[in-house]
Amino acid sequence: MRKQTLPVVSKPVRDLLVKSAREAAANAHCPYSEYPVGAAVLTLDGQIYTGCNVENVSYGLSNCAERTALFKAVSAGCRCFAAVAVVGGTARAASPCGACRQVLAEFCVPETPVFFARLKGGKVASATLGELLPLAFA
Numbered sequence: 600m601r602k603q604t605l606p607v608v609s610k611p612v613r614d615l616l617v618k619s620a621r622e623a624a625a626n627a628h629c630p631y632s633e634y635p636v637g638a639a640v641l642t643l644d645g646q647i648y649t650g651c652n653v654e655n656v657s658y659g660l661s662n663c664a665e666r667t668a669l670f671k672a673v674s675a676g677c678r679c680f681a682a683v684a685v686v687g688g689t690a691r692a693a694s695p696c697g698a699c700r701q702v703l704a705e706f707c708v709p710e711t712p713v714f715f716a717r718l719k720g721g722k723v724a725s726a727t728l729g730e731l732l733p734l735a736f737a
């Protein structure tokens with residue numbers, strides 16, 4: 600994982616990030632799982648990039664929402680991130696899968712907050728990336 604000093608993410612910014620992820624989930628292409636996911640990443644300079652899961656008939660080619668959001672940001676030139684939000688699920692909030700945790704670790708630091716919530720309503724949970732991916736391969 601990278602080294603960087605993180606800004607504190609205020610509650611309004613956190614809520615905006617979660618709202619952005621929820622809006623992105625509306626674009627999910629998930630005809631196979633019928634499980635929409637949305638994600639949003641906050642760059643160090645305050646921009647938000649969003650993404651959704653994009654599935655494929657060849658299931659293994661599907662892309663998770665977090666990686667869609669992160670790859671959009673990275674391909675636009677962003678390399679450092681202050682926070683991540685992911686929304687999915689109706690009964691309980693989805694947290695990032697293992698593959699996405701490792702990909703996030705490429706551009707985030709162990710202290711980076713990851714917020715996760717259900718698609719609609721409910722509490723916003725949070726953990727640091729280091730808590731989600733201890734002893735990351737780096």
Ligand code: THU
Nearest residue numbers: 632634636652663664694695696
């Ligand atoms: N999914 C994500 O988008 N992010 C995750 O972190 C976990 C899973 C997607 C992949 C697939 O399209 C659907 O959720 C069901 O696994």
